Amino acid sequence: TNLHLTKQYSCFVTCFFSQIPHEEAPSKKLRLSKPSKSAALHVDLCKASNSTDALQYLLQFARKPVEVESVEGVVRILLEHYYKETDNSVRLKIASLLGLLSKTQGFTPDCIVDDAINTLSNEKSHQVLAQLLDTLLVIGSQLPDTPTIRLRLIHVACKHLSDTYFGVRNKCLQLLGCLGTLETVVNRDGARDVQSIISDYFGDQDPRVRTAALKAMLQLHERGMKIHQVIYEQACRLLSDDYEQVRSAAVQMVWVLSLLYPESIVPIPSSNEEIRLVDDAFGKISHMVSDGSWMVRVQAAKTLGSMLQVSPHFLVQTLDKKLMSDLRRKRTAHERAKELFTSGEFSSGRKWADDAPKEKLDRNTVNLIASGACGAFVHGLEDEMFEVRIAAVEALCQLARSSPSFAEKCLDFLVDMFNDEIEEVRLQSIHVLREISTHITLREDQLDTVLAVLEDSSRDIREALHELLCYTNVSTKECIQLALLELLKNLNKYPTDRNSVWKCLKFLGSRHPTLVLPLVPELLSTHPYFDTPEPDMDDPAYIAVLVLVFNAAKSCPTMPALFSDHTFRHYAYLRDSLSHLVPPLRLPGRKQVFGLDSVDSGSGSASVESAQLFLQQSLHRVSTIQNLEAPEARELLNFTIRDLQRLGELQTELAGAADFCATFLRCQLLLMKALQEKLWNVAVPLCLKQNVTATAAAQQILEETYKLEFLYSGLESRQVATIHHVQHTHTHAGFFLPVLFLSELPHLQDSFMDRVCELLPRLTSCKPVEMVKILQSTLRQSGLLQLSLPEQIHRATATIIEPTGESDNPLRFTSGLVVALDIDATLEHVNDPQNTVKVQVLYPDGQSHVIHPKPGDFRKPGPHRHRLITQVYLSHTAWTEPSQVEVRLLLAYSSSSSSSSSRLGWSDGADGVIPPSEATVEGTIPFSKPVKVYIMPKPARR
């Protein structure tokens, strides 16, 4: 900032001197010290000969920030000039500057409140008045805890509410909304409270003022004031306003009131009946779903989703649309489908008079104007704008989640949306159906419609659908058969869906063991008398069938009796090669081939508990390490690390925690080694020679700690602090090398190591030898830290699905040009993958490239899960032989997780450069297994 000031001042000086013809003036500017900002402004303004000039000066002035101390002075100068100024636009600019200035950080604007209010009294221009009120709004919101000022401002607002210019009234209402509370204000109509004053303007002639009044009321609500119920009726009236902004705000207002007074009773006009307010509001907002403006429709549809208190029969009405044809009652296609299904002649095809109207309707009972909630969602889902359709789908989801019976009802409609013309809507409705699928069992005809989408060419849609099928309940074995058939068709058409399809069948099988059981002979094509040929084990379709069967068999002990011999062999093979898809089975009369099985096949939760116990015990054992001699301690650590690693492999639930502990202990081990080897207990000159090994050790330890910090999610702050502690300790280990001292100082920042921080001033000033001594003692004292077992720890992992690295055919391309390599990977437990996940390509000659995938390449198929589908471009000079490049994923981290350096400037001038936070260390951790890709750059043909 200082730089700017000098610059600006020098500008001013140049201006100033350029009027007096003085040759050496510019050379002087460098020697001038920092001037007062206000003085400069004053001179500028006085110099301005006309209003255009003054405006120019002010505009220039506004580009630079003003430091806190001089704000008040500047305000005074501006105010002084304000009274003198005759031109409206200059006064307007001054007024807006006052507002900006009062926003300066660290400045309390209470000293200028009086002056600001005084300016209002003589102002004639409405625009300037509005701007001044805006300034007051800023001041008021800076001083929320000063009741006297607040009250004064409210009085000012009430006084100017009767202005003829809409902008002034808008600002007054805004002021009331931001500052008003429950107190009453005395104005010329007598004592009124803020809410009723605001509600007077619901009937203003200007739609902008009506909107502002509604917004002010909503603002009051947001600030925690209880809105009176009387407002409800007025707000409802505004729902039929001519202007869309008003209607949109009114929808919000009605919604807010329905949340506040859901149970109060309101009368239905033109009848004697009464209903609950929330039902009434629901009906009215439903009506807005067929509004003329799509913005209002979106708003209304969204709002409906959050009105969970509405009565069930109103809710059901939203999906109701009485069909008629030529005054005869007609059943909807949904009803017909259901009927056909229950009568057992599903999919007979439609006939010419299939949908012929049935009984004659009494013409008086036909209600054409949907009163209340009638068919709101039917309209919303058919809307022209996809924004409305999406909002409606989302609202359906929210409502269905809280009401199982409604979920059942809206199923047909959601399934219909699978056929929408916009992919986003299709995808959204699939997701929604997944979310509510716990409530539902799909009928066969519904499943049929759902499965039809499996042929969609969009990968996202198919995978969303697989995900949906994982959670779906079906009712009959025909459904299972149908689903399997369609999934196999999908597999055949899109072989890349292999993994997803298999996973889907895994869940389908384990969810419906009893439905799969009668299908087993057919699925495995076994025959009671004849041996059937053994199917091909490499056929993805056969694997898919097996996955379904084996998962069903897990909770159906009678099923293995139906297997033929080769099925058992295939089981053993698949259990080994696709262990995540094939569960351990207790097979009769067979030896348990794998030791693992005995551990796992016990009841799941018990084994988890015992494993957890084991983990605890190991950690406890380690905690006693302090009492042991060095070699024993090291040995113990080594063993524990080994145990933990094995445990992680065995018990997937605890893998994260076990891995975490193991890595932590490894750090400790390294540290211990470093201490014992006494790398540092040498004289300073020698130390420099030693530094290679020492640096390497320190570096290794640091890397491990970064892994700890960034690779695991679900750490509590205490654990993070522990990690930091280790980091610090290591940094200290690096201390004895003055070179390292500078580069790794940042890690001292943490408050955890208060002790070291206290030492810091001494450290920086003293000689290296002393430093080593001091550090030595601190390190010895700090010793080993006890790590408590974290509750929920997950290791960030990544699996590259594609490329598989199995291909023997090299990817050929002309050298110097690029070739695109498709990468498909799943990431688990990665926070913010868009910024942290990178792709690294390692060429055989040691070259490496890091590629940042586009944010759009990441999809989020489930919680804590991401999917990266991207293309990386490879290029290289010519090779003579095909060779392998390695592709892997990196997790980038930076040690300072938050760089919250707030800007000092208050103006729009964005030239305040944020100093790069010196404390960050950027780095990457590889977190996926590398995949080798065979490539062959050929020389270009001439």
Place this chain on the structure above:
Amino acid sequence: MPEIKVTPLGAGQDVGRSCILVSIGGKNIMLDCGMHMGYNDDRRFPDFSYITQNGRLTDFLDCVIISHFHLDHCGALPYMSEMVGYDGPIYMTHPTKAICPILLEDFRKITVDKKGETNFFTSQMIKDCMKKVVPLNLHQTVQVDDELELKAYYAGHVLGAAMVLIKVGSESVVYTGDYNMTPDRHLGAAWIDKCRPDILISESTYATTIRDSKRCRERDFLKKVHESIERGGKVLIPVFALGRAQELCILLETFWERMNLKAPIYFSTGLTEKANHYYKLFITWTNQKIRKTFVQRNMFEFKHIKAFDRSYADNPGPMVVFATPGMLHAGQSLQIFKKWAGNEKNMVIMPGYCVQGTIGHKILNGQRKLEMEGRSTLDVKLQVEYMSFSAHADAKGIMQLIRMAEPRNMLLVHGEALKMEFLKGKIEQEFNIDCYMPANGETITVSTNPSVPVDISLNLLKREMALGGPLPDPKKPRTMHGTLIMKENSMKLVSSEQALKELGLNEHQLRFTCRVQLQDPHSDLDTLHRIYTHLKSLLKGYTIQHVPDGTVMVESIVIKVSSSAEDPNNKVLLLSWSYQDEDLGSFLSSLLKKGLPSGLC
């Protein structure tokens, strides 16, 4: 009272030959000029002799508006303009202007070349007629003349279909043409603002129908086609060249794209190709999806749909063919049908209504043996499906439009009388407005209450604002003083001083004088003083002066006292006030008549 008159020449309690005459604010407008499909004689066209027995129509009509290109809305246009004679402007939207002549030419060919009719309009006449067309843009206000203005709104239904707001002064009429309130695969939904017309003239084809969601129908259609293709069957979809055909094409095209299907889709050539070309051009008139994806790809540039050749029908393997005409009564669609009817793997999907007597109607009713020309019979083994894709608003849609536009009166056309009757009842009940359903030739008169705009001088307005409350309350009328000047068809309200100045008149003072007898046993001067104190105590907030020359002034009202010669106690008060102070003056006189209270000093 000003009136709006509406007379349907066609489409009054009927579907076909839409032609409605509207007289509004002294202007005569013809809405649509269609032909009737059901007749081949004079009844085919509207009876223009209703307008004038002989001579040209130009003198009687200010403009003609065509809502969309369907022949029942524009079929009689060349006949009216060229054969009867009309030279005024014809308004239609750009797509309508582009597609209309193609259909008219086709219509002419069939009537003249095939049926051999004479005395029909010629190609040249169509061209001449189209020269009189003035194109309209959506939401653009077009001035027909100084008073008559038009504004078009989107109507869905077919490409380029529009609803038109006709406005003269503050009187207005909206004519919907045909419209659709639910969007489909290629067009959006009709939309209108809250224009509050005096009359809303709406079609009512589906007055007694509430339709099911479009999605179910679409899904069924796609499923049928898909299943048949997977079985290796051929699918025939008989369509009319324009409108639904494009919708179904888009539907199939996107489905093919989505599902990665490979079976060929063919479109029988001819008319349709030209029409598809216009669909490509007028992308802005289609729905959100097509408009949005237009940047990457024009949806009407079909990837999967190719032109059909007669020989393709014998190709092996699955295929889908769109062929004209829609009712299987002649032409290509019938030829293909004959070829494919024998195989049960094949399928025919009828996407619309079929007139009795056509093969379409027969097979829809389940007839499995058809008699062909030459006494041969045709066994129908293929599957017959029916899918209704109609683009008219249903009863709910009509109600929705009424709610959007908030008309003062409603008028139904383009529908059957019985059905209209039902809807009329509903409208009157729900909206509490009058609803009419005139038959052809019957005139409906609606009296309007137009507001007369008056200019008010700013000074006067400001003066009035300063007098009364700070904000004008829109709900309460307020009286004000001013002079209304009517000059050259315009009216303005100005202050009286300005009116005098403008008209060059001298101001005349009008003073009222009144004597009030008063019994008061004091001297004249004392009496005057007593009056002064009396008024002073009563009239707070008024300036009351006791002028030394023996008068009391209340504002500008002068009060003098004299005693009568006979009885000195009998005082005569002389009150004089100007016309402007009439209120205060009469108040004072009645006050003083009551006498002075005794307690005054």
